[in-house]
Amino acid sequence: MSEIKRVLIVGGTHGNELIGVYTNRRFEQNPDLIRRPHLEVLTLFGNPQAIAANTRYIDEDLNRCFAAPIAEPSTHLNYEMQRVAAIRNEFGPSGRTPVDFIIDQHGTTSNAGLMLILDQLDAFTLNLAAYLSTLQPEIKVYSSTNSGRKQDSLRSIAPYRIGIEVGPVAHGTLHAELFQNNQALIYAILDYLEQYNCDNGTVHQSALTLYQYVGKVDYPKDETGAVLAMIHPHLQFKDYQPLNPGDPMLLTFDGETIAYQGDSTVYPVFINEAAYYEKGIAMCLTQKQHIHLDAPLP
Template sequence: MSQIERVAIVGGNHGNELTGVHLVKKFQQYPNLIHRASFETLALLGNLKAIEEGKRYIDKDLNRCFTNQGLQNPQLSSYEDTRAKAIQQILQPQNQPSVDVIVDLHSTTANMGLSLIFCDMHPFLLRLGAYLSSTNPMVKVFVNQQSREGGFLRSLCELGFVIEVGAVAQNILNAELFQQTEQLIYGILDYFEAYNQGNIPQKSSTLTFYQYIRTIDYPRSDAYGGLRQRGEIKAMIHPHLQFRDYEPLNPGDPMFITFEGKEIFYEGEFTVYPIFINEAAYYEKGIAMHLSQKQQKIV
């Protein structure tokens, strides 16, 4: 792979995820913090109007607006569709080099620590993940190959990936997680600098990662007419599962509990590792959690 020449750090793709918003504002104010000699680093705010209003989005989720079809469709004129096109022009300017890496900063109400989310098994990203997780036990790697076609910002770039930090409430700053995310970003930039200089740091050649299997919705009543596409939620995340992201969920373990107190158990045939458990922003998407499989790979 050729050298890394341009890196974009994007925060506020969702306007109420303040860790990324304020890190990018800090980097814009103090660009020396993200300056490295061998490549250019751009700090960019995503959904400007949603950031101003303290909302996840204005009309639609910006982080689903980066499909090729949507970006090329002039008829799509919502605020987020328009902003997605503007961001693409910044990151992929005509007749100029595109960014080589996109680091998309997000926070979650789920207890996911410092998670790196990759949309494929690119060898460079896997080696980066192995290095970062070997130097910091809070770092976990989640690979969701189905997300390549989901219109995510990171899909604009071969080496695009997400840093997902939690648990932190929406529209809230958590100083400890803010500082840990900041240090993780500096570690990533230092890794890129070392790579460009032909001196790739590597503490471990084995990567432990979590491979996406599927999503699980909350138990719901039957949907009824009108605009509602899903029925009402009938159960909550079980207290034994809440905040246990990346921990094993075995067949027969409690998964949900109804409002009447009835337990609902995991009926799968093998152990899985849930993540994004009870993410607040996913209620509207019909997602209670993602299920993943824990794997190891020599990188």
């Protein structure tokens, strides 16, 4: 694998996830914070109009749009599709300033803590995630490889990428500790990439715990689309904790418990994420895996 020459740090892919927005503002005001001798590091505000309006998006979710084959911005397109074309034409593989690696910052109302999102499980990305986990053992690593996010997210335009998800934090607000933790993760990623370039790929870790996406659960709804149940109190804020067959999962407004009916233990994440109500997702289900990284980097 060749050097990682150009890195793009994205904030505001969702306009009301302010930790990434204000992190990028700080980096633009203090570029020495992200300057590394063997990397070109750029920043991007993904959805400027949504940031100005303090809302997730204007017309549709920008982070679900990049599978569309949009080549050029056009007034006939909605705002997010215009952003897709502009971002792809600037930073995509055939763009004016193609990037090798994207760091995409997000915030969630779920109890994510510090979460890394991996859209691909190549040796380079796995070793990076394992390295970051050794620095901050509380980090959880979530693999979205089976969820389709590899194709439609903003970060999908780069050959290598990682998402940072921090929470719980209410949309449209800041959280000082998570803000600091988010920055520390970005510095560690840049340092790792810098070391990788200097050492020609000798950075290597031994093991990694991974939460692999296997499916999602929606809230039960009536014929009008109104939800009929809530996350059960025993499950609320229990991201990454085991959910066994028969365990309480949802609670109706009449107080009836709806149990998890799966065949095996799963580990829910993004439990009760506010932005996922419109997507029909009460939680994502994962399998917990322990991966041994005994192969050298490519």
